Amino acid sequence: MAISRDEVVHVARLARLALTEEELDRFAGQLDAILEAVGKVSELDLNEVEATLHPLALSNVWAEDEPAPSLPVEDALANAPDREDDAFRVPAA
Amino acid sequence: MRPPRLRCLQGSRGTPGGRLGDGGTCVIDTLRLTAEEALGLVERGEISGAELHRAYWDAIAERDPELHAYLCTVDEPEGDGVPIALKDVISTRGVETTAASKILAGYRPVFDATVAARCKNASLPLLGKTNLDEFAMGSSTENSAYGPTRNPWDPGRVPGGSSGGSTAAVAAGLAPWALGSDTGGSIKQPAALCGVVGLRPTYGTVSRYGIVAFASSLDQVGPIAKTVRDCALLHRVIAGRDPEDSTTVELPEPVEIPEAEDLKGLRIGVPKELNEAEGIEPGVTEAVDRTIELARELGAEVGECRLPRSVEYGLPCYYLIAPSEASSNLARYDGVRYGLRVENGDVRAMYERTRDAGFGDEPKRRIMLGTYALSAGYYEAYYGQAQKVRTVIRQEHDAAFEQFDVLVSPTSPTVAFELGARTANPLAMYAADLLTIPSNMAGLPGLSIPCGLSEGLPVGFQLIGPQFSENQLFRAGHALERAIGFDFVPERLR
Numbered sequence: 001m002a003i004s005r006d007e008v009v010h011v012a013r014l015a016r017l018a019l020t021e022e023e024l025d026r027f028a029g030q031l032d033a034i035l036e037a038v039g040k041v042s043e044l045d046l047n048e049v050e051a052t053l054h055p056l057a058l059s060n061v062w063a064e065d066e067p068a069p070s071l072p073v074e075d076a077l078a079n080a081p082d083r084e085d086d087a088f089r090v091p092a093a
Numbered sequence: 094m095r096p097p098r099l100r101c102l103q104g105s106r107g108t109p110g111g112r113l114g115d116g117g118t119c120v121i122d123t124l125r126l127t128a129e130e131a132l133g134l135v136e137r138g139e140i141s142g143a144e145l146h147r148a149y150w151d152a153i154a155e156r157d158p159e160l161h162a163y164l165c166t167v168d169e170p171e172g173d174g175v176p177i178a179l180k181d182v183i184s185t186r187g188v189e190t191t192a193a194s195k196i197l198a199g200y201r202p203v204f205d206a207t208v209a210a211r212c213k214n215a216s217l218p219l220l221g222k223t224n225l226d227e228f229a230m231g232s233s234t235e236n237s238a239y240g241p242t243r244n245p246w247d248p249g250r251v252p253g254g255s256s257g258g259s260t261a262a263v264a265a266g267l268a269p270w271a272l273g274s275d276t277g278g279s280i281k282q283p284a285a286l287c288g289v290v291g292l293r294p295t296y297g298t299v300s301r302y303g304i305v306a307f308a309s310s311l312d313q314v315g316p317i318a319k320t321v322r323d324c325a326l327l328h329r330v331i332a333g334r335d336p337e338d339s340t341t342v343e344l345p346e347p348v349e350i351p352e353a354e355d356l357k358g359l360r361i362g363v364p365k366e367l368n369e370a371e372g373i374e375p376g377v378t379e380a381v382d383r384t385i386e387l388a389r390e391l392g393a394e395v396g397e398c399r400l401p402r403s404v405e406y407g408l409p410c411y412y413l414i415a416p417s418e419a420s421s422n423l424a425r426y427d428g429v430r431y432g433l434r435v436e437n438g439d440v441r442a443m444y445e446r447t448r449d450a451g452f453g454d455e456p457k458r459r460i461m462l463g464t465y466a467l468s469a470g471y472y473e474a475y476y477g478q479a480q481k482v483r484t485v486i487r488q489e490h491d492a493a494f495e496q497f498d499v500l501v502s503p504t505s506p507t508v509a510f511e512l513g514a515r516t517a518n519p520l521a522m523y524a525a526d527l528l529t530i531p532s533n534m535a536g537l538p539g540l541s542i543p544c545g546l547s548e549g550l551p552v553g554f555q556l557i558g559p560q561f562s563e564n565q566l567f568r569a570g571h572a573l574e575r576a577i578g579f580d581f582v583p584e585r586l587r
Binding site: 003007008011012014015016017018019020023027030031033034035037038039040041042043044046049050051052053054055056058061063071075076078079080081082088090091092093 | 199200201203204296297310311336339340342402405406408409410412413420424427428429430431432433434436438439440441442443444445446448449452454457458460461462464465466468474475477478479480481482483484485487519520523535536560
């Protein structure tokens with residue numbers, strides 16, 4: 001077994017997903033099968049191989065340190081589900 | 094069903110393609126009209142941008158209720174040029190952008206993606222936003238939270254995915270051209286299944302600023318159209334370095350619109366593992382083999398080559414890296430600043446319930462897969478290892494390109510499958526990407542052109558080149574396209 005139901009519960013919590021019991025049962029089986037399949041990568045001995053972090057050999061792409069207008073506050077709040085003055089309002093922690 | 098007809102200016106000459114002349118009047122056949130022809134009509138003043146837009150609007154009214162290629166359409170065209178459809182992962186200022194998810198229902202971006210802005214600047218008015226698999230995760234457009242898109246060649250079948258809305262729109266004459274996005278094959282594969290042309294550009298040549306992110310080291314926006322020349326014309330509009338996206342670079346040479354109709358001097362490699370992979374339908378192989386033979390007749394040198402581990406380990410490599418990156422990119426959907434919010438207690442409950450209500454099954458699966466693969470204790474074995482496999486894939490392709498200019502294969506192992514055929518089995522769905530994934534992992538460009546039919550459904554031919562070789566792909570694709578003579582209008586719509 002590549003991933004147990006308990007591990008799926010844990011992962012769902014980490015990913016902030018409130019799954020129902022039915023979803024947990026369904027996903028546990030599917031994730032197990034998928035992880036089994038993708039685990040195939042461990043068949044290869046790649047100790048001597050460098051990881052590819054990025055498809056292009058780019059490094060240190062800087063922007064000029066010039067001030068420019070930021071996103072206006074009204075734009076930033078335009079899609080807010082709940083706002084109060086110039087802030088997003090959310091339930092307490 | 095007859096395509097919509099539109100009266101044109103008296104006395105205009107008839108031109109080939111989408112113009113039907115009889116005496117002094119003319120009509121627009123959006124099923125047949127290419128973007129290049131439309132550009133010509135507008136430039137010569139034979140038709141106005143508004144009339145052109147109207148023709149597509151009428152076609153959409155007639156055929157989209159059945160096909161559902163569009164999530165939304167724009168009434169008032171802004172601009173006087175050849176209109177375009179944009180996949181709904183592309184932010185369009187003031188126009189709803191949902192990524193086909195409930196979690197972004199009603200979301201209206203306050204800015205344009207760079208590619209959307211470049212289309213606007215080129216006077217390509219927005220026709221509408223096309224359907225996709227939710228968050229670009231899928232190979233059939235069945236994962237859309239707003240219902241699937243149907244294949245114009247057979248509405249009981251999928252258009253492919255995730256850019257199925259864009260490819261179906263072009264194939265059904267609902268847009269002259271469109272933009273899609275490609276992470277594991279999401280432009281190439283649906284282009285193949287719908288019988289149109291699609292380019293997945295070299296990573297870094299098209300800006301991802303304003304694109305709803307799925308996997309940042311893989312996502313690329315690209316053109317979808319009826320012909321290779323149309324794709325090249327559209328690629329010219331969108332490609333090039335963007336200061337807003339630090340992962341973009343200057344193109345080493347300008348985009349060229351292909352002219353040549355032969356392949357003299359072109360060395361074509363046929364990777365054994367891509368062409369003989371498990372699950373490729375015999376009808377697909379037949380069409381691809383015929384096309385390779387055609388390439389020889391056009392003067393290409395054709396030889397076999399090997400990609401020993403790229404195909405076998407490509408799918409597992411992708412289905413580790415892409416979900417891992419997605420688990421990070423989709424963390425922003427939390428109900429705080431935009432999109433759906435479900436409140437039920439404290440802020441943590443808000444995050445959890447919003448995300449459970451807002452995401453469909455496939456995003457949930459991939460988020461969890463990615464979270465697991467990146468978690469402590471598993472990172473090295475899964476994500477770390479997959480990044481090394483990525484290096485191996487890159488090296489194998491580099492080695493092949495020492496002997497060959499272009500590698501070819503089928504784009505998709507199968508023709509369009511039936512709606513519902515693979516939805517119960519995620520792994521069966523993932524197998525649709527078997528042939529498009531390996532070159533994507535290496536950051537390489539790929540062009541899919543229709544090369545024939547199997548069981549009455551389109552077969553796509555994939556051309557893969559080294560980084561920044563789009564002009565070569567366009568040249569080869571155009572010459573083959575002319576020789577193949579594929580009729581891109583779906584048979585049932587002629």
